Amino acid sequence: MEPSNKKRKRVQNDAEYISRKDEKKRIKLLESQISESRKHYNNIPEITSLAKEGHPETAKLAMESLCGVFSRLMSDGSMTSQKGVPREEQLIVEWLRKQYDEYIRLLLSRLRKTDETILLNFTMHLIRQEASASKTDDVWTSTSRPFFNLVRELLVSEIDAVREAFMKKYIEKYDNVRYYTFGSISSLLTGQSSMDIEEQAVSNCLKILSSAEGPPATKDDLEFFGDAPTDKKDKLYSSAAHRRRAQDVWLALLRVGLNKTQRKAILRIMTERIVPQFNKPELLMDFLTDSYNVEGETALLALSGLFYLIREKNLDYPSFYPKLYQLLDTGLLHSKQRSRFFRLLETFLSSTHLPAALVASFIKRLARLALHGPPAGIVVVIPYIYNMLKEHPTCTFMIHREVRHSDDRKELEEEGMEDPFDMDEEDPMNTWAIDSSLWELEALQSHYHPNVATLAKIISEQFTKQAYNIEDFLDHSYNGLIEGELTRNVKKTPVVEYQIPENVFEGQIGLLLPKALEIS
């Protein structure tokens, strides 16, 4: 039973194979007929229907042949309507255009579903043919033309492969493609349809934009898809125009309304990729200040962009330091942005003109955070505080304060003291940190990890070193510490405790052990 079944299947397969072979032959035949004479134009709808309904392989072949047909037609001018030609001719042209549009529609609808990048190549090939045939850049900009539709398809499609191929093969390579893509995207984002812009489109748009780079430095390096514009004063030759397009599209994207992760992704590449593409980075101000006002990591990320604006564009941001101070929260030392933040913080607080009270607040707050932080965080904070104390000597009262007045001393003896520092105060000028002492750092000198404890000792030793290089301390982690200890060779015999205890599980651990072992 089974073998016969198999056999039958094979027979069927063979039959299919043969029929497909025939179809292929037919397509070839039809295509060659079209190129032979106009009377065979009716073959076009035939191939189109094959492309629509045929077996995937046949359809592909059909698509390819159609692409060839149309490109040939376009290059010999059969698809452009000239003035003063007979009515019949014009009808033919119109009919051809209709066929062409249908073909393009078919291509795009396929692109939306499959990840066959070859289809993208067909589309782009035809677009190039069209563009070289026409004198204006209508082909690129008009909303009804294939390119615009292609961009729209790419934005909404969920298939990454095609979009990535487009980015890699066209946007990154050809400056004019990028230019027109940006244009299309911004008109898409700002158009009437902006209401119903989906999440997918925004993230796709972000993907395209974040991978795109600015125009090359010189005009000679510009690359064009298709023919380069003949006019040397064409806008495509001006890098300002390119940048303007990028700026527009970015602004359009920012206006659309982003979710948190997208915002963070944008902020992360802000200074490296986005700002250089802008003619007027000031336009980013609103976005950055908004982000800065958001709590947590977003604000941390916005810092660098904001700093860029403050430094380069004279942005006046009065509550910059209070906001910065508020960024020092419990999550900071655990956060992934820790090294990034400390690099910036080093720059922000390096000015010697800052009031001592403010610097002291930062120092004290960092010390507090370090008290509950992981070793990797502590290891950054301590040398940082050292540098700060070295740079702002007025703050050294925080590590050495002698009570001179006898009454005060007496009071201190009798009542002890509380920490005058107010952790909940938001304004760094009013925290009384300057009157406090850094007991936290002294406590960290008895940290369980020997390296951290040793590092914490630098605070109580003489400040002979000019400054520690913070960069060396930034990228540590638990794993690094453990690996550092475990991979090191044991050169010396480890010491063994000299007394063998009667009961290893004494006290609390003895009580907890059975419970801990029971549950697996």
Added chain:
Amino acid sequence: MPPSQLKRLKASLREQGITGPPPSNKQKKKNKSRPDQRVHRQAALENIRESFNPFEIKSSARPRKFDYTTNRKERPENARPGVTKSRGEELRRKSLLPEMKNRHRVGGIVDRRIGENDPTMTPEQKMLERFSREKLRKGASLFDLEEADEEELLTHMGQSIDVAGKHRPVRDDYDEMDDEAAGSDEGGFRRQKRKRDASEEAGDGEEEIREEVPERKKTKAEVMQEVIAKSKMYKYERQQAKEEDDDMRDELNKDWRDLMPLLKGIKGPPPKEPEPEQNESADPSMNPQRAAMIAGTDSRTNVEKEAAEIARLAAEKEYDQRMKQMLADQRAQPSGRTKTEEEEAKERADLLKELEEQRQRRMRGEEEPEDDDQVNPDLEEDDEDDEDGDAAGFGLKATRSRPLGIDDEDDFLLENDLIASGSDFGDEDSDPELSGDENSHDSEDKEANERMKRDAQPDSTLEGADPSSVSGLPFTYDCPRTHEAFLALLKKVDIADHPKVVQRIRASNPANVHPDNKQKLSDFSEILVEHIHHLGSIQPPPPIAVTNFVIRSVHSLARTYPDVISAAFRRCLSSMHEANDIKNGDLLILTAIGSIYPTSDHFHQVVTPATTIMARWLGLTIPHADHQLTTGAYLVALCIKYQQLSKRYVPEALRFTLVALSMKPVPSKAIIDAHVTNLLSMADLWSTLPAFPEIFSPHALTALTKLSRKRAITHLNILLSSARLSRRPLTLHNHRPLPIRTALPKWEENFNPDKHYDPDRERAESARLKKEYKRERKGAVRELRKDASFMARENLREKRERDKAYEERQRKLIAEIQGEEGHEGKEYEKERRKRRMG
């Protein structure tokens, strides 16, 4: 400014008495007595003339540089280059020229006899010199017994000229004469002849003989007999003396036996025979090897020689062995007095105190004291030197190794209760014994082993089937080499009996019985570490007593095999680190680490990573299930236990506890209770930390308030307020102010520019050597250059001479030929004229 030339000339003339006032009569008279006055005057004039010739003297064109700042050795003011040059030339002519002339010479005879080329020596002097030189060459050291053989003595006309007989260095081969008598005829003859000649000519000893019979010239036979008799007498005397010596030595040896115990000071078993007396025959005063060698060389017949050779070889071997033995021998040492109980207690207390001090030192992370022989300081240095960043200095990149305390394993006993025959499980809970007495250690061990063997005897035949043993376990086990094997061994055994198995494996493979056992036990200790991990993963969990026992066994093994066990623990830690999670088995491993190793150390190869791994778990885990909360509570408790002595701060433990306490929904009461207990013990532990209020104040208090734990809150509040009372502003920088860097130059009293003031001795030395080398090199180059120019000049001169001689010869020949030709021409002319005329 020096005086003018003229003035100086006048002055020097006057000085020499050539000009100036005419000499007084007295002087004249005195001068008359000197006949060479005229010569003297001539010489003085010549001298003056020379010294005033400005072309003969070179003086520096301008004043010397740095005249006032240096006090370098003055160059001679008036150098005389002409004189030096001619002296050099002369020297070269003497040394270089002959060399040059002999350059391409091959062969020839060089007379190197002493004094042959020295006309100043008289023939007697020459002979004397030669003789003494010969003597020096021959005369080996006084103690060179091998070389001072008769054959090599100085001879004259084939006969010895050395003083004969008794003045020869004392030789031990007393059978010299026998040798002579029985030796080959030739040798005997030569010897006899020599003897007679010696007696005739110079020998002091023979003088007497000659005196006895002064007149008559002895016959050869007579002389021979005399000589033989005499040497026999000598031989006899020597033998006599030797026997006496031997007797005395024997006596001494006997006494020595009696003396030995006295010297040793203890009864002890009678010492073994120090040496088998097989070298008796040889002279005990000399070393046996040498005696054997002499015996071998002196035997006469071939057979005997061979035998002696063999004996000699044997003796040599024996000697070597003995030598090695003696080197390895330990001297008898006085053993310690038996200690009283108080002393023992005191010693123990001292030991404990010292160990505690060491622990404290390690806790503070201090270096070991220098005199400790187990410290290797190079470890600390090589890591610290290469500082590739600021962080590296704190061990954050290249983590530095820290000093470690020592733990002398010999100071401890393997717990005897662990080794002793396993009859009672509860027995091993007694205090670990601590003892410093090695002897008792050994003997007890041995006893224990013997007992073990005795006990094991009946059981070893049937495994686990003996009804007489209580638990049905065999008494001896082969040491399992892998953990799988060990598990297979344990499979049949009830879990409560596992400790007994472990105990018996350890007892039946004591390290001091078989050399392999050491390796076996070290493997077994690794297996036990694995087993600790394994115990954690068994469900249902084994009784705590079993785990406890295994951990304690590992602990006691860790004293003997610290490296192996620590490596095993570190492997466990690595797998824990890679898994990034802490399982039940890991909990047990961490507990074991906490009990086996000193957790208070500032840095410890096993404890530090263990703590860090725990802290990572506590710091990164967000608990959302009961088992995580329980594991966390256990880990926090373990952290607290780790830090019990050193009271170090573990922020992650507090963080986890607070997260657990503020969880919603509130977990079960038992878990909360455990965490609250942890929190309070942490508070107690860290109450002395300077930032105690900041650590506990806002979060811990609020968490407790939310849970409304009244007692805990009051406890914490008390601690907080006491911390507040003892709080003072920080005064961390009571350092002595750094001295201001001085910019004054270092002033040297009595500065000497020739001296090197370089504080770096090596550099100064190398500078000196460099300078010397440069000077020498320059000198050598200059000399070579001068040599070369001299040689060139000489060559040129020679060539010229040769050319001149050639030309001379040529000219002579030509003249001769011309003369002949002229003569012949004249003859021809004459003849022709004659003919014409005729």
